[in-house]
Amino acid sequence: MTTQQSSHRAIREISVRQVFGLDTDLTVPAFCDATEHVPEIDAAYHFNHDVTLAILAGFVQNRRVLxxxxxGTGKSTHIEQVAARLxxxxxxxxxxxxxxxxxxVGKDTIVLREGRQxxxxxxxxxxxxxxQxxxxxxxxxxxxxxxxxxxxxxxxERNGHFMLLDQNRSIAPHADFRLFATANTLGLGNLNGLYHGTQSLNHAQLDRWNIVAALNYLQPEDEVQITAARVPQMDNEQGRQTIRKMVDLANLTRKGFEAGDISVLMSPRTVITWAENRQIFGDTGLAFRLSFLNKCDDAEKELIAEYYxxxxxxxxxxxFVGTLQA
Structure with missing residues (x-):
């Protein structure tokens, strides 16, 4: 991948294989120095191959990426962690x-100038x-x-100018301005009742996104590694065995959700929270209740207890389960 050289900051080439752990010989340009708004690097972050390439294309080739x-799949964090390494x-x-x-867009505000409003x-x-x-x-x-x-x-629109109508001023985007977005439903609205407040998107607008990537849940062993990295007290043989069981349960909730058996699923974020709470309370069952079970409908708790x-x-x-139906 190549990009136009920035006139403001020094640029160096980095290896996608070495920096992001992807099986490719690609190199991409990165700024040499971090500035105020550069995210912090999470050394434990796991990069999805296809989504990482899509995000890199957004940065390097100035593509609009949705x-x-x-x-809980880490959509926004994925973009931030690519940005951090660039x-x-x-x-x-x-x-x-x-x-x-x-x-x-902006608005008129009242300010004090030399004692006058x-x-x-x-x-x-x-x-x-x-x-910028x-x-x-x-x-x-x-x-x-x-x-x-x-x-x-x-x-x-790529390199499209932004018109400030109130100011009669047209703003040309900086050469290194990039635009990304994340969405749960991809413009289909709240069909399954899981994402209240989402809207059906204008397809003419969706068509303007150059790249649309899908980020699904991780492979089980990758999810185990990430959880162990987030909770280092469990990064041992016994701890990883417990985390594997947690991930297995999370995958059962995801399959149950897809089948319509339950209305809530465990995201990777919830698994990490469960592991963290286990360290706080010293009890896997109690931590499960406080991290996930209390979010579930009473009618579904019996099935979720069976998953456990x-x-x-x-x-x-x-x-922990409450009154179960016979």
Whole structure:
């Protein structure tokens, strides 16, 4: 992969094999020095092959990349960890219901100048990010309000200028500005009831994303390695055996969710939280209850308790499960 040389910061070539652990001879450019908004490197992070290549294409070739996947798969973190290794500044914006058009574009504000109140235009997130080397990530892209989405559509064209209508000013994007987004549903809306607040996306806008990647859950052994790295007290033979059982149970919940048997599933994030809570409470069953079981519907707890028994070969205390149906 190649890219246009930045006129502001020194660039060096790095090996994708050495830095990201992928089976490829590709090299990519990276900034030599980290700046204020560069994310911290997580040495334990596991990179998905296809998604990493998609994200690298976004950074190196200035492609607009949208990553879709269930919650807890690490979509935004994946982009951040690629940016961290490229020393690329990166900012995440969550498109919840409180983010408005004015937040993105900017608005007039009253400020004090030489003791007098004057009205000045304060740039929003988009003009600020566009004018510097910055990777802008829109989290929960499919939860954005319609007026916000149409503002974003203006910058989805490669090197497209952003027009500040209130200022009669056109902003050309910086050569090192990059745009990413993450979504749970990929514009299909809340079909399964799992992601309340998501919207059906305009397909004309979806069509403007150059690359759409899917990030699914990890292979079991990879999930074990990541969990052990996050909870180093369990990074031993006995601890890893327990983590494998945790991951097996998580995969049962995922299969149960796909089959429609249960309405909640365990994400890799939940597995890590379970392992952390186990260290706090010293009890695997109690930690399971506090990390996952209490989130589940009462009618589903019996089946989830059965998952626990199959993986750990012991009954989950009835007090943890509540009143079970016969």
């Amino acid at each position: 990553i879709q996947g269930l919650h 020393n690329w500044p990166c900012v995440r914006v969550n498109l919840d219901g409180h983010i408005s058009r004015l937040d993105l 004057v009205t000045e235009f304060q740039e929003g997130i988009l003009p600020w990010a566009l004018q 080397p910055m990777a802008l990530i829109f989290d929960e892209y499919d939860a954005g309000r319609p007026d916000v989405m149409f503002v974003i559509q203006r910058i989805l 028994q199959r993986c750990f070969e012991q009954e989950l205390p009835e007090a």
